[in-house]
Amino acid sequence: MRLSRYFMPTLRDAPADAQIVSHRLMLRAGLIRQEAAGIYAWLPLGLKVLKKIEQVVREEMDRAGAVEILMPTIQLADLWKESGRYDDYGDEMLRITDRHERELLFGPTAEEVVTDIFRSYVKSYKDLPMNLYNIQWKFRDERRPRFGVMRGREFLMKDAYSFDVDEAAARRSYNRMFLAYLNVYARLGLKAIPVKADPGPIGGDMSHEFMILAETGESEVFAHRDLVEMGAPGPDIDWFGDLEPEVSRRTSLYAASDEMHDAARFEAMAPDKRMTARGIEVGHIFYFGEKYSAPMGAKVTGPDGKDVNVQMGSYGVGVSRLAAAIIEASHDDAGIVWPASVAPFGAAVLNLRVGDAGCDAVCEQAYKALSDAGIDPLYDDRDDRPGAKFAATDLVGIPWQLIVGPKGVAEGVVELKRRATGERQTLPLDAALTAIIG
RNA sequence: CGGGGCGUAGCGCAGCCUGGUAGCGCAUCUGCUUUGGGAGCAGAGGGUCGCAGGUUCAAAUCCUGCCGCCCCGACCA
Numbered sequence: 001m002r003l004s005r006y007f008m009p010t011l012r013d014a015p016a017d018a019q020i021v022s023h024r025l026m027l028r029a030g031l032i033r034q035e036a037a038g039i040y041a042w043l044p045l046g047l048k049v050l051k052k053i054e055q056v057v058r059e060e061m062d063r064a065g066a067v068e069i070l071m072p073t074i075q076l077a078d079l080w081k082e083s084g085r086y087d088d089y090g091d092e093m094l095r096i097t098d099r100h101e102r103e104l105l106f107g108p109t110a111e112e113v114v115t116d117i118f119r120s121y122v123k124s125y126k127d128l129p130m131n132l133y134n135i136q137w138k139f140r141d142e143r144r145p146r147f148g149v150m151r152g153r154e155f156l157m158k159d160a161y162s163f164d165v166d167e168a169a170a171r172r173s174y175n176r177m178f179l180a181y182l183n184v185y186a187r188l189g190l191k192a193i194p195v196k197a198d199p200g201p202i203g204g205d206m207s208h209e210f211m212i213l214a215e216t217g218e219s220e221v222f223a224h225r226d227l228v229e230m231g232a233p234g235p236d237i238d239w240f241g242d243l244e245p246e247v248s249r250r251t252s253l254y255a256a257s258d259e260m261h262d263a264a265r266f267e268a269m270a271p272d273k274r275m276t277a278r279g280i281e282v283g284h285i286f287y288f289g290e291k292y293s294a295p296m297g298a299k300v301t302g303p304d305g306k307d308v309n310v311q312m313g314s315y316g317v318g319v320s321r322l323a324a325a326i327i328e329a330s331h332d333d334a335g336i337v338w339p340a341s342v343a344p345f346g347a348a349v350l351n352l353r354v355g356d357a358g359c360d361a362v363c364e365q366a367y368k369a370l371s372d373a374g375i376d377p378l379y380d381d382r383d384d385r386p387g388a389k390f391a392a393t394d395l396v397g398i399p400w401q402l403i404v405g406p407k408g409v410a411e412g413v414v415e416l417k418r419r420a421t422g423e424r425q426t427l428p429l430d431a432a433l434t435a436i437i438g
Numbered sequence: 439c440g441g442g443g444c445g446u447a448g449c450g451c452a453g454c455c456u457g458g459u460a461g462c463g464c465a466u467c468u469g470c471u472u473u474g475g476g477a478g479c480a481g482a483g484g485g486u487c488g489c490a491g492g493u494u495c496a497a498a499u500c501c502u503g504c505c506g507c508c509c510c511g512a513c514c515a
Binding site: 009010011012013014015016017018019027034036037091092109138140142143144146151155156157158159209281282283284316317318319320321322334350352353384385386387388389390391392394395403405406407408415 | 507514
């Protein structure tokens with residue numbers, strides 16, 4: 001992309017409304033624009049990041065055996081009356097009436113819709129396990145939206161729903177999601193820890209929240225240090241084998257956010273294993289059994305010929321929130337530092353002297369080579385001063401900066417800078433391209 | 439939803455107390471100079487002062503109501 005033909009409205013000053021660093025940087029870097037409280041438009045750069053996060057989530061869901069669908073944003077109130085949640089949900093649900101006076105709502109989640117789909121088609125235990133997910137906009141009319149897209153009213157969520165014939169099978173489905181989530185966060189360059197969450201009325205131990213560590217996180221997290229260092233299981237585990245050991249290696253170690261914290265258990269650990277940190281909740285998984293299948297009549301016929309209510313779980317990732325959370329976890333004074341997996345562009349080419357034949361030629365050559373290699377470069381070909389280009393490129397956080405100035409061109413070299421470390425080297429163009437392309 | 443605060447040019451703000459021509463910086467446009475960390479000079483454009491009502495000869499300014507937005511608390515991807 002040539003910046004002269006792009007739309008990347010960066011700001012020198014953040015709007016006064018924005019308080020936390022990710023919100024300020026998202027506005028300054030031209031990722032989002034607020035349209036109303038908790039409602040945002042995604043500008044080109046922000047949209048690219050959002051799509052990349054979405055794709056990482058999608059790939060890991062698919063790998064773990066989930067199947068993507070797309071459910072509507074607008075749902076029928078009747079389904080929610082069936083599950084009994086229509087009245088419970090209260091003011092957080094945006095209720096709509098259409099021209100026929102039919103009651104609709106903007107979906108805050110999709111248990112009812114997915115259960116309705118499931119019960120319409122799936123009748124046999126032989127079709128299980130099944131896990132259906134979608135990545136769709138949700139609306140929750142929060143009392144107090146804040147912190148930009150971190151807590152918006154409209155937000156993009158990946159929500160997956162598992163269907164199993166019994167609780168043991170549901171646990172296996174749960175375990176798949178548990179480990180898939182760790183892989184998602186690892187690919188996004190985040191340190192994530194699963195903490196035990198309030199399981200609600202169902203009880204049991206199958207409810208976890210995933211907290212990513214960031215100094216500016218909203219909640220306090222207490223955890224066994226090994227849990228962080230253990231990291232993600234990686235893509236190559238046997239997803240339909242026995243995952244219990246991988247999961248219990250982690251769940252056996254202490255981890256809790258402030259509301260579930262058990263100080264006595266925490267203090268009982270060796271001091272050097274106690275870790276206290278700030279975290280941002282970016283995922284929540286839980287098992288809820290027959291909560292929806294029973295009232296909505298989602299049954300399958302079991303091996304014994306008898307119908308049983310299907311056992312369900314649901315698994316949410318805040319995709320749009322992740323964009324902000326990644327920034328909270330990865331930025332510096334100059335701006336955003338995107339992990340390569342979600343960076344809006346793979347590299348930036350900075351022409352420090354647009355109009356200079358040598359600089360133009362080197363930049364065009366670099367731009368073409370990077371484009372051909374699939375790096376998706378952003379070429380700053382604007383007629384602007386070097387300082388402005390450096391500042392803007394740092395701000396938007398592109399991992400590599402290929403800096404082309406007249407002095408270097410005269411000597412046959414360019415400068416290559418890593419955004420994350422600030423490390424620079426001066427080298428011939430070919431070597432710089434090799435370093436980026438690999 | 440309770441408490442606090444703010445709405446003046448795209449962004450950041452001053453002006454309001456004490457009513458009288460709507461300002462500053464950045465950004466934008468034109469020209470010249472400049473060119474390795476958000477340039478300089480000269481000029482230009484851009485505003486229903488959130489909305490409505492009231493007081494007044496006169497309202498950004500005073501009064502009333504409404505709307506919007508932000509922050510703190512209780513809840514959530």
